[in-house]
Amino acid sequence: MYKLMIFGVGSGSRKVRAVLNESSVTIGCFVDNNRSIVGSYIDNVPIVSPSQIPDLIDDYDFLIIASQYYKKIKKQLISLHVPERKIISFFEPVSIQNFGTSVDIFENRIFSINKLLSQNIKELNSSTKIKMLQEHFGDSTKKDTRQGFLLINHLFGGGTQVYQDHLIKRLKFENKRVYTLNIFLNYIVIFNCNENKAWIIHISKLDQGIFNQALMFLQIDMMYINQLVSFPQYFMDLIIDSKVKYTFFIHDYFCVCPSYNLLNYEHKYCNAETDIIRCKQCISQGLISEEVINISSLEIHIESWRQKFFGFLQSADEIIAPSETAKEIVKKYYPMLPITVKEHELGIKIPYSYQKQYADSKELNIGFVGSIGPSKGSEILYELYNYILNENLPINIRVIGTTQLHNVTYESPDKKLFVHGEYKREVMGELLQKYKVSLVIIPSVCPETFNYTTSEIMAAGYPIITFNIGAPAERLRKNGGGWILQAGSAKEILDLLKELQGNRHRIYLKAEELTRIALKGDLL
16 A cells, blocks of 8 residues: 655646545645645645655655646655655656656556546546557457548647547547547557447557557557647657658647747737747747656757658658648748638537626626636736736636636635636637626736637637737637737737726627527637
């Protein structure tokens, strides 16, 4: 029985606890840097301070970092003399540098394989048949004349996962064979979406021969490359040299920069900088995506990066962008590449729920929707909240989703800020109605390639304020129904809200634009 210490008590901690192998482990304590919760309990298990770790660690087998900020926490733990062999960074993506040194969580039976994969690969469930592959797939004895598709994606969720879920549904409806390929910790996971079975192979075993055998065994006719963030770069060579056709989808800008949202070292949009010297300087001063892609900035040579991706894109059967914005940005770097624009379908029905009374209410309820992290404008959200408090304005912020600081339901003491927590896409319109939202702010500070949330909000009939950057602004220019701000600041949003506070009819006119479009069926 392993005795565990878990660093973190938020949503990441809940995910960790949900997949532990209960017959093999016990949780002795939680650790958190938040002093206000030290001394309290979760399910009768105490929360301790990091300063207590040196006195406790000898009694524990492993310390699991249950946070996406694993790199910072790992440094903190090493400074506290925690042996590296005891540290498991649950959310750390695998790389060629670390697959041989990290703890093998499958072999140690710390987690339940089925629970782990089911949580992170949506299609898996407790009845999924999982095979461990050591050397090769073997020969396919059962020939299937249906087309076989392999979808390659990361496990970070978001719009890429929404798109893939819809694509899987469509391909299965068309009677295709569909497989997904993900990297999870030290393993390649290939899932058969038609037959609920999976194959797992340690990444150290994967070479061109094994990859080709897998494609032959699965009878793959086409690969869809949805994401390569968190994949080792040699994966592009495996795909090209397999000689199987593939389509590349531009879901972010990883193909032009390791900072896949094009945010520079100051966490600001770089305006799709193409100057090699400036790009080198930016990377050397602090690559903000380093923790997610798990590649040291010291190992990145931007000329080689773009040269490699250009060759990979050139070899693709088709390159698809979900917006003109995404196409134009990528073509700044690779002007000769043919790119087709195909906007995503929502894949769900969002009912219209806006009512005129929301624009006329005494206090404006301003909505933010989705998982609002740094690139999605969390800093702007909280800056706006502080402005509202300082000026005592009759404006409330209602977050349908989560923020960087609040990942569960939260209400501020002044009741000016309310965070609903995670929600299902299908009920987003109902939640906007429940909280009587007057209009919604999309404060993304990076050029989003599509942003499903924008389309869902517009379908529900709610006017939008956004910045003149990325696909949300493109969508408003095309359909109307909102305001596009130039400066990209919380102060600029505040000034507009003050104007609208005294002229509510302007809000309703924007809502009417969306109503007309929705009735005509022209939205998107």
